[in-house]
Amino acid sequence: MIFSLERRFLILLLLPVTVILIVAGVAGFLYSRGFLLDQWTVSTRLKLEKAEHQIEMQVEEKLELIRLIGKAEEIPDNDIVTTYLIQQLLRKDGVRFVDLEPVDAKVLEDAKEGKTLENYYGGENGHGTGYATEMCGDIGFCAPIMDPNAPDRTLTVVKLIGLDTEFPKRLTVRISFDSFLKPIKEMALWEGSTACLATSTGQLLAHTDKSWSSRKKLGDNGNEIEKELLEEIQNNKPFGTVFGKGHPPDVVAGFYRMPFINWYMVLFSRGEVIMAPIIQFRFYYTLAGLLALGVILLLIRLTTRSVGRSVAEISAATTRVEKGDYTVKLPEERSDEIGQLNRSFNHMIEGLRQRDLIEQTFGRYVDKSVAEELMSKPEALRLGGEKRTVTIMMSDLRNFTAISEKLQPEEVIKMLNRYFARMIAVIECYRGIIVDFYGDSILVFFNGMESDIALNAFGAVKCAFEMQQEHEGFVKENVDRGLPVVAMGIGIHTGEVIVGNIGTKTRAKYGIVGSNVNLTDRIQDAAAGGKVVISEKTYEVIADKVKISQQFTVCLKGVEENHTLYEVGSVMSHWSCLPVSKR
Helix, strand or coil: CHHHHHHHHHHHHHHHHHHHHHHHHHHHHHHHHHHHHHHHHHHHHHHHHHHHHHHHHHHHHHHHHHHHHHHHCCCCCCHHHHHHHHHHHHCCCCEEEEEEEECCHHHHHHHHCCCCCCCCCCHHHCCCCEEECCCCCCCCCCCCEECCCCCCCEEEEEEEECCCCCCCEEEEEEEEHHHHHHHHHCCCCCCCCEEEEEECCCEEEEECCHHHCCCCECCCCCCHHHHHHHHHHHCCCCEEEEECCCCCCCEEEEEEEECCCCEEEEEEEEHHHHCHHHHHHHHHHHHHHHHHHHHHHHHHHHHHHHHHHHHHHHHHHHHHHHCCCCCCCCCCCCCCHHHHHHHHHHHHHHHHHHHHHHHHHCCCCECHHHHHHHHCCHHHCCEEEEEEEEEEEEEEECCHHHHHCCCCHHHHHHHHHHHHHHHHHHHHHCCEEEEEEECCEEEEEECCCCCCHHHHHHHHHHHHHHHHHHHHHHHHHHHHHCCCCCCEEEEEEEEEEEEEEEECCCCEEEEEECHHHHHHHHHHHCCCCCCEEEEHHHHHHHHHHEEEEEEEEEECCCCCCEEEEEEEEEECCCCCCCCHHHC
């Protein structure tokens, strides 16, 4: 059995685990690759967005000073203010040159006619600017214009000031493109990455790779990735990524448009750097998978043998229980499922033992809930007993013996069964413990394990009154069936008795013995049919809870002294234990 179980585990566990590891490895690699590429895309976009914001702030800061210089020129005696603003502009990062000079008549005439200024501020005007912009509204950037004769990479911004005044001027500012790369360089770039600025036509404005110093345009070296990226840019996309060939791709490129200036930031990264985690993952996953299969194989051999032994132990214990041996106890030290199974098995055995003990000890005389309560107290299960004050109740059908002699035996048994069914339901509801049936009489006691004598006595009286109500229903059934009407008398007494298990180990019952049991029987004899009579001791503990309809003194049979008894007229409670539906 053990080795058969081991072979099944090898086939049903090791083989599926191997397949799962292979599928999981391939799926994990593909997912990780996609995840890393997506992560690179999202991370790059966020970095470029941040850089774009910083570049925009740089440009806006310089443009604001240019605007202030223009406004200062409109103020009389503005030389000091203008000079201060120009000095502040020159201190800004990347500003190479600032010039404020009177504008010549030709430029002024063309400006008034709406012509662009690019012809006057390119490479041939002696400033060597490299790139110039035409004016867009007051001040703004349009697409930079390539000047192949420019000795360096700078951006020229021109603003005409005071066109409607007597002395118009021209403000010329040159800004190095390399200064715009500073926010990009401050990004946490991947190792071996290259970043650059380009126009929408692909003209290179600035870059971080020294080997690109002679290059003018994206794709001019025949690189397919750059060509594909330039095509994406020319489609006017705000952001995009392009992947090279291979798994992982050799190059990953991303671009982001700066809408305020219509330039593009471009970032190239090596695929092997981005994919380094999953390249390592492939190697270590394969190694770990082989190691895991070896460990699983070893664990299968160890576990199946341990499980086999545990199953054999449980099987042997089951055989002993089947033969009636409830002393079996499996070890519970293990904290796994086998340990839990052993604990459940032990609990089951304890439950079976208690069930048999309940049936043997209490039989059908005690309500299940009461029996379970008694079972929770070890002293209730020992043979013998102890003295305890309880309330005893005994009921009896008047003249039933004479009536039963006139009926067929089957009718007598059926009538008693209907009578007992009603009475037992009420007694169980009030948690009474039935000691025995004596023909048509029932001997019950209350609160065998508790110490609240008053509550016990009051419950017994309420039980007796409800038994009389149930008896009325029993009488009505007899009338409907054409049977004789029989009355029931009930006697209740509170006193000290011996409570415990009576009998031997093979046959015992839970009950009471003592002179007060006989006294209760005599009190019951003094109760008229349909009445509930209690002793003086019972009355003393519940006097404030009952109304007495009659008090009388009698000489009870077999008792030397006279006893004062009380016929209970009603109890101080309208609550009923037994639901109306069960009556």
